[in-house]
Amino acid sequence: MATASGQVVSDRVLTVPNALSFLRLLLVPVFALLILDGRDGWALAVLAVSGASDYLDGNLARRWNQVTRLGQVLDPFADRLYILTTLLGLAYRGLVPWWLVVVLVARDATMLATLPVLARLGHSALPVHFLGKAGTFCLLYAFPLLLLGELSATLSLVAGALGWAFALWGTGLYWWAGVLYLQQVRQLWRAEHRP
Known part of the structure; x- marks a missing residue:
């Protein structure tokens, strides 16, 4: 299988981009606790790290030909999870x-x-x-x-x-x-x- 850009999509699991996506997922509960506790500076720092790793994992996957089926699922899932966690945290605090x-x-x-x-x-x-x-x-x-x-x-x-x-x-x-x-x-x- 290939992406729209012609890159081959593999079934590999252990790749650097996938590891970065797993790291993003592991940071979700940390972020949730920070935002609920009102530690906005630290919550923003976690979001910045997550955003940087999101950018990095996609670029590395394409550059190193490590586009995987798992990565194609993990990356958007992590995005949705951060959006949902942030949204729920902000709504709980009455900010949205x-x-x-x-x-x-x-x-x-x-x-x-x-x-x-x-x-x-x-x-x-x-x-x-x-x-x-x-x-x-x-x-x-x-x-x-x-x-x-x-x-x-x-x-x-x-x-x-x-x-x-x-x-x-x-x-x-x-x-x-x-x-x-x-x-x-x-x-x-x-x-x-x-x-």
């Missing part, structure tokens, strides 16, 4: 409204519901769409900015405004990409069941 949690979780639940259909059609997942990447990128920037705004009143004005802009753009793009994925699933279903 619960409706935002519902809107974003509903999108991921909708995508999760397509997995049995895809499996039945012989697909493990659909290729990641640019809009999905853009939405995730916006959300991964939004929540740290909102958290940064909690460190001081001066930062709150700028970081808060940018954080909410990224959050709203990200939410819109996230759902737009979700609609496109649903259309792809429908097309696959129709192609499979065409007489």
Whole structure:
């Protein structure tokens, strides 16, 4: 199997990019405890390390020809887990409204519901769409900015405004990409069941 760029996707498990993805996953509970405890500076530091490793694992995987099926699952899973953990932590502390949690979780639940259909059609997942990447990128920037705004009143004005802009753009793009994925699933279903 090959990626859209023509790179071969392997079944290897022990690779440097996969190790970085596992590290990101191990840091999720650490981050959750920090954000719930109000240790925003440390929580931001963990997010920065996670973001750097996210960037690094993808680049290393492509550069070293270590793109793996496991990595293709772990990387977006870690992204979703950080988004969910940050979102829940911020909502618990009253820094974002619960409706935002519902809107974003509903999108991921909708995508999760397509997995049995895809499996039945012989697909493990659909290729990641640019809009999905853009939405995730916006959300991964939004929540740290909102958290940064909690460190001081001066930062709150700028970081808060940018954080909410990224959050709203990200939410819109996230759902737009979700609609496109649903259309792809429908097309696959129709192609499979065409007489």
